[in-house]
Amino acid sequence: MRKKVHRRPQRHKTGILRTWNKNKALWLLFLPCLLYYLIFRYAPMFGLVVTFKDYNLFKGIWASDWVGLKYYRMFIENPDFWPLMKNTFLLGLYKLFFGFPAPILLAILLNEVRKAAFKRVVQTVSYLPHFISNVIVASMVIMFLSPTGGLINNLLGAIGIGPINFMNEPGLFRGIYVLSEIWQHIGWETIIYLAALTAIDPQLYEAADMDGASRMRKIWHVTLPGISPAIVITLILNIGKVLEIGFEKVFLMQNPAIYDTADIISTYVYRVGMVQGNFSYGASIDLFMGVISLIFIYTANYISRRVSETSLW
Amino acid sequence: MRSPRLSWFNVVSTFILLVVVVVTLYPFLHMLAVSLSSDVHVMKNTVSFWPKGFNLNMYKLVLGDSQIWVAYKNTLIYTVLGTFISLVVTSTGAYALSRSDMALRKSFTLLIVVTMFFSGGMIPTFLVVRSLDLVDTVWGMVLPGAVSTWNLILMRTFFSGIPKELEESGRIDGLNDIGIFIRIIVPLSKASFATIALFYAVGMWNNFIYPLLYLRSPDLFPLQVLLRNLVLAGSASSGDVTSIGGDNMVIEESLKYATIMVSTLPILIVYPFVQKYFVKGAMIGAVKG
DSSP: OHHHHHHHHHHHHHHHHHHHHHHHHHHHHHHHHHHHIIIIIIHHHHGGGGGGEEOOTTTHHHHSEEOTTHHHHHHHHSTTHHHHHHHHHHHHHHIIIIITHHHHHHHHHHHHOOOHHHHHHHHHHHHGGGGSOHHHHHHHHHHHTOTTTOHHHHHHHHTTOOOOOGGGOGGGHHHHHHHHHHHHHHHHHHHHHHHHHHTSOHHHHHHHHHTTOOHHHHIIIIIHHHHHHHHHHHHHHHHHTTTOOOHHHHHHHOOGGGHHHHOOHHHHHIIIIIISOOHHHHHHHHHHHHHHHHHHHHHHHHHHHHHHSOOOO | OOOGGGSHHHHHHHHHHHHHHHHHHHHHHHHHHHHHSOHHHHHTTOOSSSOSSOOOHHHHHHHTOHHHHHHHHHHHHHHHHHHHHHHHHHHHHHHHHHOTTOTTHHHHHHHHHHHHHOOOOHHHHHHHHHHTTOTTSHHHHHSTTSOOHHHHHHHHHHHHTSOHHHHHHHHHTTOOHHHHIIIIIHHHTHHHHHHHHHHHHHHHHHOOHHHHHHOOOGGGOOHHHHHIIIIIIHHHHSTTOOGGGTTSOOOHHHHHHHHHHHHHHHHHHHHHHHHHHHHHHHHHHHHHO
16 A cells, blocks of 8 residues: 555656656747636636625625625516516527528529639628628618618618618617628628538539439539538537627617617626626626526537537537 | 520529629718718718719818827727737647647647637626726737637647648757747748738727727727717717717718728728638638537
8 A cells, every 4th residue: 555655656756747848848838828718718717706796896706795696586586587588589599590591592602603703702792791890880780770861761761661760669679680690791601611512522513413403403412411511510509609699789789779679688797797887796697698508509519419410529 | 405694593693692792882882972972962862872072071070080090099009919919829829739749738628618618708807807907908908808719729720730740850950849839830820820810900900899898098999989989879969960070060971981981991901902811711710610
């Protein structure tokens, strides 16, 4: 017994020492990155203890009083709870339902274009909005939809409709948001599918030609199966992100008149947490949603692994 | 054989693709046209995509405003400094992770990948940034988002594609790992550095959430915050006149479009030249996931 205990640490030590000598330089290169992740990604995770405490600005996180699940209970019992959950969920679901197939369709259409120059023009133009900031996209949406002189209302006016005050109609927000998301990202999101399309063996198309397949049949039997792994992976990622709708754009597009449909968890967290200074409450809501998101992505991945043998892990 | 040129499929698909192009470009052309048109035509709503009563008054107003220049300067500082820091931290980290002989590589990778699925969230991150005294400083803008996990993985993929023999030749010449990285890997990966730098630079240029969370004093505000205050918040509070116009009665719409154009122009001008790099970078990320 004793001998073993005595011998082990020694062997261990030389092992560590050798590893250290061998890896010194690599670890040194990795150090800034490691520090970044520990400070800005992991420290906030430990900071989540504030959700079980009554955060007091002057005492700091560690000295504040424990309150257990008070803030979680507060959120669940809040009359805003269900409307917020519903808004977040529906907005994400709409985006998934309409936003997910859009780039696949565009990629397939682009793939069928025979003229390289036309294809390049369409691609270049469709990527562009991806590089425009959310502030500008939100500004454009709001100004184009303005009832006084907005582009869309001018066009509607020309055919005798309007003016509609789009941004004050709670019933229209989800549609407007999802359309603007598709406008902004459809081109960029085709890239992953176009990359997958280049990997399809051209012989498959030739074989289909021999069998007398039409364009539509080739798309259905060759193109779609060829990019299905890419579709599945993207779908899993998107299902996982259903509840993680980008804060910036919703925040910039919403106004109190349409909070009924436009107020989502992350904008609510910002308002109660950052603006009203209720740190513990805001962070609790955030964590609550983070856990639900995690369950979402895990479930999506699990189902996909069972059904299609494609999965993230 | 039917001529493919005239098939229904081609007609419909060409039409759809043309609609995509028009819907994407028209808003920008419209904004440009309105911002260059005279008040009368804007008021009558007759401007479509060609300016009527061409003049540069709105641009003179926007560019004559000192706020814009301060915001421009701030945005440039954040973009240049932020991109530099991000690039250094990401590339060194990615290189280390790309080396199969690095001990604890698996654990480090796991440590990083976990953050893609779970994070502390807005408020705990803010508390960390505040406790480090980064609030209302340039560092608060560039450090909290310095590494994007996606870009890190992308770069690691680039680096692991470089043949091992090149590293070994460097080792024979007496270089250590850091020397190999600087003398061999960096010069070989110019394209990947350019791509990732562009990703970071665009992200920084367009960033709105960090200044919203971490900046307090107006003289540190970047373009995006100013833009939001002028274009979005301005429309709610001050009626038909925005703060840039001062005492002059100006058409709010043209002025706002001019402001949007001024702040977007750099990206619109650079975009056609760098677009192919973006795409190449995203492609590699897409193929190897």
